[in-house]
Amino acid sequence: MSKNVRIVKGTVVAEGSFSESELLVGRYTSRRAFELWRAQLPSLAFLTDLPLLESLGLINVKVADPGALAEVGTLRSLFLNEFRSAAGWDFLADLTQVEELHILNTRGALVLPDLRRLDHLTTFRIWGCKGLSDISFLIDVPHLEEVALVDTALTPDDLLPLLQKPSVAYLSSSFARRREADLFDEYLDRYGKTADREAAS
Secondary structure (H helix, E strand, C coil): CCCCEEEECCEEEEECCCCHHHHCCHHHHCCCEEEEEEEEEEECHHHHHCCCCCEEEEEEEEEEECHHHHHCCCCCEEEEECCEECCCCHHHHHCCCCCEEEEECCCCCCCCCCCCCCCCCCEEEEEEECCCCCCHHHCCCCCCCEEEEEEECCCCHHHHHHHCCCCCCEEEECCCCHHHHHHHHHHHHHHCCECCHHHHC
């Protein structure tokens, strides 16, 4: 058994130099949650051989072509932390099966494709992506309910289209200036939104 692949609290965790075949063995293929750490991969096509894969984390992973994620029909939650792709971010527009999408700690400008085809997406969260200054890609996501945009370049006024979106019930963000934070709180009240789901329960 490889020391680079193990099960941690029910999640299959693969780190560094692991082979795809190591993940495609019986004790792992029956699992629903996977995390890949500190790896460089040509593609993610091998994930299509994990029949129950629902939750995937890619942490400090570089992938030449992540397009195969669209073929993982069981995928519901995708967590990308310090993720890099030579092919850019356009692959996200094809993840029509995903319900939750999390993007953390990207460097440089973050320009995402229009996500309107993601008709199962209800939760979208971004943290630590100071290169994000435009949210137009989210405006036409049909069933979006919960959004977090924390530590970005966005202002309260940039968030108005989401505040005005009827399907969005929860919207949280952070701002460097107290004046902007207060303005955002005013907007939440004005448009009947809640900062997070826990506060509403």
